[in-house]
Amino acid sequence: xxxxxxxxxxxxxxxxxxxxxxxxxxxxxxxxxxxxxxxxxxxxxxxxxxxxxxxxxxxxxxxxxxxxxxxxxxxxxxxxxxxxxxxxxxxxxxxxxxxxxxxxxxxxxxxxxxxxxxxxxxxxxxxxxxxxxxxxxxxxxxxxxxxxxxxxxxxxxxxxxxxxxxxxxxxxxxxxxxxxxxxxxxxxxxxxxxxxxxxxxxxxxxxxxxxxxxxxxxxxxxxxxxxxxxxxxxxxxxxxxxxxxxxxxxxxxxxxxxxxxxxxxxxxxx
Ligand code: DGL
Numbered sequence: 031x032x033x034x035x036x037x038x039x040x041x042x043x044x045x046x047x048x049x050x051x052x053x054x055x056x057x058x059x060x061x062x063x064x065x066x067x068x069x070x071x072x073x074x075x076x077x078x079x080x081x082x083x084x085x086x087x088x089x090x091x092x093x094x095x096x097x098x099x100x101x102x103x104x105x106x107x108x109x110x111x112x113x114x115x116x117x118x119x120x121x122x123x124x125x126x127x128x129x130x131x132x133x134x135x136x137x138x139x140x141x142x143x144x145x146x147x148x149x150x151x152x153x154x155x156x157x158x159x160x161x162x163x164x165x166x167x168x169x170x171x172x173x174x175x176x177x178x179x180x181x182x183x184x185x186x187x188x189x190x191x192x193x194x195x196x197x198x199x200x201x202x203x204x205x206x207x208x209x210x211x212x213x214x215x216x217x218x219x220x221x222x223x224x225x226x227x228x229x230x231x232x233x234x235x236x237x238x239x240x241x242x243x244x245x246x247x248x249x250x251x252x253x254x255x256x257x258x259x260x261x262x263x264x265x266x267x268x269x270x271x272x273x274x275x276x277x278x279x280x281x282x283x284x285x286x287x288x289x290x291x292x293x294x295x296x297x298x299x300x
Pocket of ligand 1: 037038039041042067068069070071099100101102103157160188223224225226
């Protein structure tokens with residue numbers, strides 16, 4: 031009954047933590063494509079190839095349902111995968127929609143026309159590839175009108191996090207927030223649109239100030255997954271063992287994961 035969690039590297043661990051807390055009885059198989067992170071500077075074709083390879087590995091590990099805990103892959107590859115690639119007995123879901131539903135105060139599956147929402151000025155922090163895709167703005171436009179989104183591509187931040195360099199990561203957060211504020215001085219809400227960024231959530235909140243509501247995906251995705259599995263219990267795959275797989279060096283990746291999550295994590299070669 032395993033469920034797969036995919037990311038380009040360590041960022042999806044923020045989602046893994048939340049789904050494990052919410053669904054402690056479900057074994058999760060985590061796949062980090064650390065050898066190829068960051069995805070945020072790759073083109074869509076490349077991200078598609080890497081994402082399908084990783085998701086195939088998770089299908090092979092007994093997962094019928096895989097969460098792309100990666101906004102870059104969700105933005106650049108998910109739609110194409112769902113249309114042409116995912117076998118009919120498997121499902122692949124992304125992390126965008128739960129976030130946008132929370133921002134627009136919608137219930138799951140509410141397909142009514144777009145309407146005005148309370149939040150009018152939204153800052154989006156994401157990888158260069160996610161920002162370039164405009165996928166967030168497209169999904170938002172299906173649900174809300176009159177929301178001004180200012181997107182900041184946070185070049186370098188995923189690399190710093192993957193390297194375990196928290197000091198550089200904090201400095202990058204401050205400079206990306208400053209750059210954003212030059213264009214939108216008073217955002218009401220900030221979206222952390224990359225699953226690596228919650229590892230730096232305190233730095234974002236500090237740089238943005240206490241009046242800005244910071245939305246990060248982990249808990250929102252966990253609620254959506256619990257809801258989905260309640261309605262589709264058959265999508266719990268045949269795998270019964272949780273594990274951590276990486277395309278990178280298992281010892282090095284385990285050390286960084288342990289540093290970030292402050293509990294012992296042991297990866298094995300994918
Ligand atoms: N954590 C991923 C995301 O949510 C990918 C970051 C990257 O590999 O650039 O976008």
